[in-house]
Amino acid sequence: MGRWEPNARGRLEQAALALFAERGFEQTTAAEIARRAGLTERTFFRHFADKREVLFGGGTLRELILSALAEVPASATPLETAAAALEATGPMFQERREFARQRQAIIVANPELRERELIKLANLADALAEALRGRGVPDTTANLTAEVAITVFRVAFERWVDESNERDLPELIRESLGELKAVTSAGA
């Protein structure tokens, strides 16, 4: 199915991002995205449940993070464990840097999408906390560590999507983590 439409998913993504940027997310329909991509609406719905899923599709990120977390040596502290798991998303994002940047610009411009993104990150924090508890980290430490790790990730991600920034995401995560340590130890 879809063999005769090379890279349909990628074409649909590109068309969607272009239209969201031109007209706004609300004003764009799935049919218009398909047309712009030179594909049928039916093909669009083979790849995405709706236009929002172009931006929030797939549980890939979560699974990538959780499987990376499972590989972190037990000797690592909870925060190092969470940070290492988040750093593992680096190659995936690097490969889709242009997509990530365009996506971010669209999300920032739309309050509803910003809310969706916050929820996604909150769910990711919950999943991280659960994985940490599974490694024997006490409940309250697991929650706090997961929340803080996601905060570090958000700050790093925002720096990374900034076009003037040439560094890669894992490096920026480590930088944010260093800043966090400086912020929490200052004056203590």
Added chain:
Amino acid sequence: MGRWEPNARGRLEQAALALFAERGFEQTTAAEIARRAGLTERTFFRHFADKREVLFGGGTLRELILSALAEVPASATPLETAAAALEATGPMFQERREFARQRQAIIVANPELRERELIKLANLADALAEALRGRGVPDTTANLTAEVAITVFRVAFERWVDESNERDLPELIRESLGELKAVTSAGA
């Protein structure tokens, strides 16, 4: 206006919380809230723009935090400054502990309200970051500090609304802050 209706706002709040808990937020109307409170719908709309505003009304929290922040001595570190500002909400919440607990139960049960709450906290983090920048804290430190302070606040607030917890909010904020410091310095 409203002189003949003693504590109309408080009665409307209580009626709203009771109905949200009994029937769910979506299934409750402003008219029903007014009726339960023994007041008219017109009185309801003199106090709240809509039923959601019963839960998210007023910029009080934000103003309270920002004015407390302005009082923190310049010698405090950015994170201590933010934490002290957040601790200043203690008396207000303490006075409305039962409201805060009921409100939290309603919000946790409703995805749309959870999103709204996340947005509210994200906006609060932005306001904190701006206030820190106004005190000369560099941009990146201000953002990270504000985000982390809000995370500490959220964790403390969740503990505080837990009925089995007898401690007050400022104490729980300081406890979370101590845990944060432990989490970030461990193994460093």
